[in-house]
């Protein structure tokens with residue numbers, strides 16, 4: 134299961150012989166009568182960069198805290214590296230957590246913060262010093278080693294927290310919204326830094342994030358959660374291109390949703406969406422039955438816009454431009470269909486004057502291929 | 512207007528500290544006299560410039576020299592220091608666990624617990640110390656209780672010993688120890704302890720390596736707040752202590768009221784103040800450092 138050649142895709146979850154590092158088996162966590170985690174089963178493999186995504190309060194932190202050992206599952210079993218964790222306290226787990234608040238020790242210098250975990254292992258002084266130096270170099274904080282946490286910037290603090298949690302070379306590193314406090318540029322830099330570190334150290338990362346773009350950038354797989362349940366666990370591409378539900382499609386990226394009912398399942402899935410209109414044709418996103426109410430999901434960038442009616446595509450609708458947004462690298466058009474729904478479509482601005490010929494109130498045609506959209510049950 | 516505002520604390524300092532201090536200092540440099548007030552010289556401005564010169568020429572350090580000649584005084588200072596140090600330590604031993612427990616209590620209990628700590632201040636300090644006499648005396652509640660349980664067969668002599676003084680001081684000054692420690696512990700981010708555990712600490716190690724160092728500013732502040740007033744404490748040793756309990760506050764009282772030797776009493780007070788200046792400055796520095804560290 135080596136991650137070697139370029140063509141050798143890293144996908145241990147497809148490999149029946151691969152041993153998962155984390156096995157979460159039917160885990161439920163209740164606080165009083167509130168169910169924060171609802172019967173979750175999940176396997177995470179060594180060297181994965183696994184992202185947990187979901188709205189606030191859906192149970193991401195709770196799941197992480199159970200992995201770290203700060204909460205015990207109400208029922209179900211979590212095992213790490215083949216060992217049942219139910220009786221293993223946090224300090225005996227080969228798991229480190231980077232806290233959302235960083236939780237740096239304010240009375241210790243940057244150096245001592247990073248050395249803290251190593252000292253608990255009773256390593257000798259030279260080894261600790263060497264490891265701390267190595268970590269400082271990794272996060273480029275050598276110059277700040279002597280400072281206290283309150284004497285460095287927010288971004289630097291975050292890197293200290295990262296270095297501290299990496300220092301013990303844990304099998305599993307948990308990152309709870311590690312980049313939440315950073316500005317966009319630093320955030321992107323750090324994302325790449327994280328991926329780089331992950332590649333260098335081979336540690337398995339589980340990262341919680343509110344930011345779906347971040348999840349898409351860094352993760353080998355993404356789990357979308359809602360109300361304590363896993364809705365879909367897949368690679369970022371699959372999550373984006375083939376969401377298994379309206380919830381996931383809507384949560385990740387922009388999507389147009391057109392409601393209707395399944396009218397045919399012969400060539401792809403057909404969705405009747407308005408009286409007297411041809412049905413929309415797309416791929417079935419899950420198992421469907423005829424007559425079932427469903428939504429047609431189509432990403433804005435998959436829609437073409439033209440003045441003339443395109444003859445080569447079956448999915449085509451006419452509408453009136455309501456609004457135009459110019460975003461530099463692309464333009465978005467909000468097109469109102471006669472029966473009500475408003476469709477958003479995104480067009481890249483390849484040349485400077487291209488497609489500037491549409492303006493407000495213009496009648497235009499929107500079209501997309503048979504495989505561009507998904508029909509998802511509601 | 513701004514000057515006025517800035518000036519207020521200085522006026523306060525002048526009226527409530529520097530002026531009384533100047534008066535006491537002046538008395539300590541005077542001689543005892545059978546008069547009202549019982550010292551001489553007194554400043555008589557009607558004598559003009561010569562009168563003022565005459566006045567100053569009569570001030571001397573005689574009383575301070577006297578303090579060194581009788582070993583009662585330096586023994587009293589030393590004994591006060593010793594009692595203050597031990598009592599501060601005992602108060603810390605009692606106060607830390609209480610503060611810790613309060614900070615760890617469920618959030619909705621904390622205001623009530625704080626209230627309980629402050630509640631004794633609602634009754635007079637003197638009454639509370641007298642109450643301790645009722646508890647600690649040979650026929651007191653404590654002895655009666657211990658006799659009743661059968662733990663002892665003879666009543667213990669606690670009242671009028673140093674033990675009673677320690678009990679009184681710990682009881683009286685406990686809130687001054689608890690409050691600053693509680694404040695630092697309560698502010699402490701609970702995730703720090705989780706981080707320590709996550710990095711391999713047991714609960715006990717996390718306490719020593721994280722909780723205690725972070726509580727240090729509160730502990731230091733609490734110790735000073737107990738130590739400083741204890742050093743000059745007078746009521747507790749005179750009500751609960753015995754004849755052999757030597758504390759400088761008691762000596763001061765006796766000089767003033769029994770011997771009516773105001774000048775010597777004032778000299779004792781000035782020396783006490785000089786001794787206290789060291790811990791007060793250290794205390795201020797501690798507070799200053801904490802404020803800087805918090806930014």
Ligand SMILES: Nc1ncnc2c1ncn2[C@@H]1O[C@H](COP(=O)(O)OP(=O)(O)OP(=O)(O)O)[C@@H](O)[C@H]1O
Pocket residue numbers: 164167169187188189190191192193194195196343
């Ligand atoms: N100790 C607790 N006692 C009671 N309820 C809790 C406790 N911890 C979490 N919860 C509840 O469990 C749910 C999940 O919380 P959790 O912190 O896991 O959410 P989250 O997905 O991390 O949200 P966010 O993205 O806002 O951090 C929330 O509704 C929260 O109120």
Ligand SMILES: [Mg+2]
Pocket residue numbers: 193194195
């Ligand atoms: Mg959270």
